[in-house]
Amino acid sequence: MKKVGPTSQTPADKDSSTKPESRSGNGGELHQLAGGAHTPLTTNEGVGIPDNQNSLKSSARGPVLLEDFILREKVTHFDHERIPERIVHARGTAAHGFFELTQSLSSFTTAKILTELGVKTPLFTRISTVAGGAGSVDTPRDVRGFAVKFYTKEGNWDLVGNNVPVFFIQDAIKFPDLVHAVKMEPDRGFPQSATAHDNFWDFISLTPESMHMVMWIMSDRTLPRSLRMMEGFGVHSFRLVNAAGKSTFVKFHWRPKLGLQSTIWDETVKISGADPDYHRRDMFDAIQAGRFPEWELAVQLFTQQEADRFPFDHLDATKLIPEELVPLKVVGRMVLDRWPDNFFAETEQVAFCPAHLVPGIDFSNDPLLQGRLFSYLDTQLSRLGSTNFHQLPVNAPKCPFGNHQRDGHMQMEQPSGRVNYEPNSLSENSPRETSRGFRSSAVDESGEKGRIRPESFADHYTQARLFYRSQTKHEQSHIASALVFELSKVEHPHIREAMVGHLRHIEEKLAKRVADGLGMPQLPKAPVAAAEVKEMNPSPALQIIGKMKDTLEGRTVGILIAEGSDGVAIQAAKNAVTDAGASVKIVAPKLGGTKLADGSMMASDGQLAGTPSVLFDAIVVILSAAGAEALCKESCALDFVRDAFGHLKAIGRDAGAQKLLKRAHVEADAGVIDIADVKAFLSAAKTRQWDREVSVRTLA
Numbered sequence: 105m106k107k108v109g110p111t112s113q114t115p116a117d118k119d120s121s122t123k124p125e126s127r128s129g130n131g132g133e134l135h136q137l138a139g140g141a142h143t144p145l146t147t148n149e150g151v152g153i154p155d156n157q158n159s160l161k162s163s164a165r166g167p168v169l170l171e172d173f174i175l176r177e178k179v180t181h182f183d184h185e186r187i188p189e190r191i192v193h194a195r196g197t198a199a200h201g202f203f204e205l206t207q208s209l210s211s212f213t214t215a216k217i218l219t220e221l222g223v224k225t226p227l228f229t230r231i232s233t234v235a236g237g238a239g240s241v242d243t244p245r246d247v248r249g250f251a252v253k254f255y256t257k258e259g260n261w262d263l264v265g266n267n268v269p270v271f272f273i274q275d276a277i278k279f280p281d282l283v284h285a286v287k288m289e290p291d292r293g294f295p296q297s298a299t300a301h302d303n304f305w306d307f308i309s310l311t312p313e314s315m316h317m318v319m320w321i322m323s324d325r326t327l328p329r330s331l332r333m334m335e336g337f338g339v340h341s342f343r344l345v346n347a348a349g350k351s352t353f354v355k356f357h358w359r360p361k362l363g364l365q366s367t368i369w370d371e372t373v374k375i376s377g378a379d380p381d382y383h384r385r386d387m388f389d390a391i392q393a394g395r396f397p398e399w400e401l402a403v404q405l406f407t408q409q410e411a412d413r414f415p416f417d418h419l420d421a422t423k424l425i426p427e428e429l430v431p432l433k434v435v436g437r438m439v440l441d442r443w444p445d446n447f448f449a450e451t452e453q454v455a456f457c458p459a460h461l462v463p464g465i466d467f468s469n470d471p472l473l474q475g476r477l478f479s480y481l482d483t484q485l486s487r488l489g490s491t492n493f494h495q496l497p498v499n500a501p502k503c504p505f506g507n508h509q510r511d512g513h514m515q516m517e518q519p520s521g522r523v524n525y526e527p528n529s530l531s532e533n534s535p536r537e538t539s540r541g542f543r544s545s546a547v548d549e550s551g552e553k554g555r556i557r558p559e560s561f562a563d564h565y566t567q568a569r570l571f572y573r574s575q576t577k578h579e580q581s582h583i584a585s586a587l588v589f590e591l592s593k594v595e596h597p598h599i600r601e602a603m604v605g606h607l608r609h610i611e612e613k614l615a616k617r618v619a620d621g622l623g624m625p626q627l628p629k630a631p632v633a634a635a636e637v638k639e640m641n642p643s644p645a646l647q648i649i650g651k652m653k654d655t656l657e658g659r660t661v662g663i664l665i666a667e668g669s670d671g672v673a674i675q676a677a678k679n680a681v682t683d684a685g686a687s688v689k690i691v692a693p694k695l696g697g698t699k700l701a702d703g704s705m706m707a708s709d710g711q712l713a714g715t716p717s718v719l720f721d722a723i724v725v726i727l728s729a730a731g732a733e734a735l736c737k738e739s740c741a742l743d744f745v746r747d748a749f750g751h752l753k754a755i756g757r758d759a760g761a762q763k764l765l766k767r768a769h770v771e772a773d774a775g776v777i778d779i780a781d782v783k784a785f786l787s788a789a790k791t792r793q794w795d796r797e798v799s800v801r802t803l804a
């Protein structure tokens with residue numbers, strides 16, 4: 105048989121003794137890296153691999169031999185590349201960064217991370233969706249997980265929260281039911297990453313304690329524009345414990361430097377198709393560009409006596425403490441400034457656990473939190489496969505640590521010496537108890553043991569009402585419309601009716617809007633409420649619109665151009681937008697180059713058909729008459745402007761673009777601006793044209 109020359113993409117190293125005797129060709133045109141010394145490719149046992157293109161065969165066209173240990177090792181490893189994905193929060197994006205304390209809490213806690221001003225504590229933050237699988241899209245309507253691992257000097261502290269300050273259920277024993285109900289239905293395997301189905305709403309309609317959370321998930325909070333424009337919450341009350349052993353309750357809040365911003369439903373649906381990795385890419389791009397995502401850490405501190413006066417029980421995770429009742433105190437900042445080197449090793453293998461606390465911080469008796477303390481460690485054992493997962497670099501503390509726990513699957517440490525127990529008299533240096541260790545705060549507990557839900561947890565509607573009434577009218581319309589959308593996907597009428605019945609306790613007008621949107625002939629009966637629904641003062645801090653920042657920072661403006669566009673106008677718009685802190689992307693029918701009016705060529709960042717306006721916060725359209733004429737025949741160009749209009753975005757345009765706008769039925773309004781008045785455009789681009797909404801869609 106004729107022997108053919110080497111075909112590998114990377115040339116084998118210079119040692120001719122490793123050259124294979126025989127290889128069949130697979131095309132010799134592959135790009136080869138320039139010669140020089142290469143890291144030799146080896147098996148996991150360190151044996152050099154001379155041919156990474158062909159398996160070992162009995163003859164050139166004969167069967168593959170079982171003795172090919174190189175093939176078997178490689179394929180076996182590949183077969184086991186995936187580990188079980190997280191049962192919830194499988195889809196996540198993470199980054200490294202630091203926390204810097206700006207205001208000491210030394211009178212409340214001994215935790216160094218909260219008392220040492222100016223010290224930068226390294227951290228790893230993972231933000232996730234909850235319901236979808238690891239490969240699901242970034243932008244379903246879903247709560248976002250917000251988990252931070254602080255590598256403090258006194259051990260790892262994990263603050264494992266969400267972008268919503270309350271939760272669906274009051275007791276951890278209901279979590280498996282909640283998650284089963286929200287995930288794909290077990291017989292049919294759909295829907296992926298969506299609450300709009302019977303099982304979810306069936307469970308919810310039978311779980312009145314979830315009504316407050318329902319208001320949050322139906323709001324635009326679950327449609328964040330960017331992970332950088334979301335709040336985060338520790339949800340539960342925790343305790344801070346000072347040197348005297350005195351404890352103070354605390355709630356943790358993350359507040360984004362860029363302010364809050366969400367998308368709207370129709371836009372979100374389209375983003376999912378246009379860029380399934382929209383949020384991950386946005387975070388990656390921001391970090392690569394040095395625009396580091398940043399949040400303030402704020403705390404709400406309160407004593408037991410103050411808690412006793414709240415008109416709700418702060419140990420109930422379906423309740424929040426309005427900022428107007430206990431103000432937020434900003435104590436530090438988190439900056440995410442480094443993308444992980446390897447997605448699997450870090451983002452996938454990071455193991456958070458609410459039980460990871462440091463001295464000076466302690467748990468409260470919130471029964472949901474208490475159940476979580478067990479669940480997370482347990483899940484890592486099946487997900488990461490070993491009790492030694494804490495040794496993985498992303499999970500290992502960055503302070504010295506050691507004990508006498510030994511062995512187990514994938515033990516990476518190699519402890520030396522005779523002693524593996526404590527106390528012992530044989531080793532001076534083996535780990536011993538430390539007076540600086542974690543101490544639980546001394547809390548007096550008494551009462552009868554039992555499976556009891558306290559009376560103080562019985563009110564399920566007051567804070568749902570508080571949330572709804574605190575919203576602007578636009579946000580209220582979005583909540584009502586989201587409920588209509590979700591419940592319209594529910595096949596069983598009794599579930600829809602049960603849900604509308606609950607809404608009557610929250611706000612009669614909301615129930616009517618939803619019933620009307622669903623075409624219900626009459627309002628269903630409200631269920632019996634377990635406790636009187638009380639009035640609370642509205643809390644504007646619960647709005648998104650009220651918390652948007654008057655800035656273009658972190659936003660992106662898309663400029664649509666075509667053959668013959670005015671290069672001077674494009675450049676002027678580009679400069680003004682970038683000066684205002686936003687990024688610009690040029691969109692054109694062709695990627696490589698567009699011939700402008702002056703004959704020069706301009707490359708674009710996105711090809712029109714694959715770069716719809718849903719990817720931008722505002723758009724500018726600069727076209728020649730001929731360019732506009734040509735684009736009028738392109739549905740993607742018509743969608744570009746029509747969607748920007750429908751999604752309430754500012755549209756800057758020159759005279760030539762008018763024709764395209766007209767063909768797309770884009771009406772002139774306060775947000776459609778001649779780009780010559782670039783100041784007016786910039787100011788409109790910082791927000792949405794909320795008043796336009798009634799002209800573009802019927803909301804419930």
Ligand code: HDD
Nearest residue numbers: 190192193230249250251265266271276279339479480483
């Ligand atoms: Fe949970 C993951 C947040 C209740 C059981 N949870 C997980 C993650 C976040 C949260 C952000 C992803 C962490 C990561 O990025 O790896 N979970 C919450 C919040 C809750 C909550 C804010 C309520 C306030 N969770 C909760 C309960 C239980 C769990 C009541 C069980 C009784 N959660 C888990 C879990 C997960 C998890 C199954 C899946 C993957 C993991 O832990 O590591 O154990």
